Amino acid sequence: MRILFLNPQGNFDKNDSHLTEHPDFGGQLIYVKEVSKELAKMNVFVDIITRKIVDPDWQEFASSIDYYDESRNPRIVRVPFGGEGFLNKEKLWPYLEEYVNKIIELYKKDEITFVTCHYGDGGYSGVLLKSKTGLNFSFTGHSLGAQKLDKLNVNLNNFEDIDREYHFSQRISAERLSIKYASKIIVSTSMERFEQYSHPLYKDISEVENENKYKVIPPGVNTEIFNDNLNELDEETLTQIEIKINGLKKPFIILSSRLDEKKNHIMVVKAYSQSKELQDKANLAIFLRGIADPFKEIENLSIKEKNILEPILTEVEKAKIKDKVFFFDLRSQKALATAYKYFSRMNSVFVLPSFYEPFGLAPIEAGACGLSVVATKNGGPSEIFADGSGNLFDPFNTEDIANAIIEGLNNFDYYSKKVKKRVLNNYTWKNTAKGYLEVIEEAIKTPKFKVNESIKLDAKDLILNYLKSKL
Numbered sequence: 001m002r003i004l005f006l007n008p009q010g011n012f013d014k015n016d017s018h019l020t021e022h023p024d025f026g027g028q029l030i031y032v033k034e035v036s037k038e039l040a041k042m043n044v045f046v047d048i049i050t051r052k053i054v055d056p057d058w059q060e061f062a063s064s065i066d067y068y069d070e071s072r073n074p075r076i077v078r079v080p081f082g083g084e085g086f087l088n089k090e091k092l093w094p095y096l097e098e099y100v101n102k103i104i105e106l107y108k109k110d111e112i113t114f115v116t117c118h119y120g121d122g123g124y125s126g127v128l129l130k131s132k133t134g135l136n137f138s139f140t141g142h143s144l145g146a147q148k149l150d151k152l153n154v155n156l157n158n159f160e161d162i163d164r165e166y167h168f169s170q171r172i173s174a175e176r177l178s179i180k181y182a183s184k185i186i187v188s189t190s191m192e193r194f195e196q197y198s199h200p201l202y203k204d205i206s207e208v209e210n211e212n213k214y215k216v217i218p219p220g221v222n223t224e225i226f227n228d229n230l231n232e233l234d235e236e237t238l239t240q241i242e243i244k245i246n247g248l249k250k251p252f253i254i255l256s257s258r259l260d261e262k263k264n265h266i267m268v269v270k271a272y273s274q275s276k277e278l279q280d281k282a283n284l285a286i287f288l289r290g291i292a293d294p295f296k297e298i299e300n301l302s303i304k305e306k307n308i309l310e311p312i313l314t315e316v317e318k319a320k321i322k323d324k325v326f327f328f329d330l331r332s333q334k335a336l337a338t339a340y341k342y343f344s345r346m347n348s349v350f351v352l353p354s355f356y357e358p359f360g361l362a363p364i365e366a367g368a369c370g371l372s373v374v375a376t377k378n379g380g381p382s383e384i385f386a387d388g389s390g391n392l393f394d395p396f397n398t399e400d401i402a403n404a405i406i407e408g409l410n411n412f413d414y415y416s417k418k419v420k421k422r423v424l425n426n427y428t429w430k431n432t433a434k435g436y437l438e439v440i441e442e443a444i445k446t447p448k449f450k451v452n453e454s455i456k457l458d459a460k461d462l463i464l465n466y467l468k469s470k471l
Contacts, residue, residue: 001113009089038433052078123178134448139182173459188359217435273319344370367419
């Protein structure tokens, strides 16, 4: 069988170039890559269909076909659409029909068994493909636009400006169509199903009570990289860490999410700066990508990243804790895993302070490497750590954050052992791929049908009515 993963915004390559450096290069790329590789081991032929870019600043994405390894399965298939230069994901909407038409042309002599679609633009592409061919598809939303709209405090006064930047009118319309026509909606947790898909902007079409519509398939950890084997360490990363910490023995509080407003780094920094007990117990480590000293190199970041990092640096200087806060430049998964393992030997704690986290892959990767984990209570972590293997907190409350971190530090041995066991028993990519294979095998038995309605990407009136209802 041949399965297509539709990822118009996902710029994949075998070296995971630019991973976490840019909002378009987040956890979805790891998710799709790892599920694809595990499905390939199950004798499924997988093509990840993404965008071909011919741009001197993005040379990694210029070839039409790429592979992760010598097995040549999965394939990375890059389709030219929307011109040659790099485009942020928000600018791809007008070109998605071109993307789908190119896919149909590319596979006109091949039989496609099933299509799995990721994020709203991938889902919308699946709808377009279904309208033209009748092919069944699954939809994995990862995170939905309505939650982001709420977190950005969008209202009637600022909607037009924010919509121009984030294209909520197109994104939410695309998500609604994806939800309606998907043969299966894949979610990481039950909470994601009942919270995200019950939002007023989706609830009329989401059928959250329909057990046949949804399947919970948690993401996993690549245990070949993220594990507690201290013999598998990256020497360059070790050298960077040891030079910076210069013999310090205290545990560290680890922040490693990309610089994004919703990741909420600043609240952990504030919790640390306001707690003498935390400062006495541990140092603070912030993992970046591309810069090693933000006090000197902040101009190398994008405007959005600078806007997130500048308040952090201001807080550090104001609290006079520069000697306790360390920044590390980690540019690969191997480097990240090495840092996790190194700091686990110092009884350190990983922190995920997101406003809302649909799942939370980073904390289980950190936990697999031996760190104690504390995380936001909003979203997937409350389900992942329902057994008490991690500590949860209110991401808007610095005192609650500090208390959760202190608990993780004080009882490191208990939590680090419990979270490792939790990850190995429940969260591996092999298990994730098995879940996808079940969805595929079920969909093969489902009759195909074409979408008959006019497909128009415009949820503006729906969003405006929702915003009016909140007044």
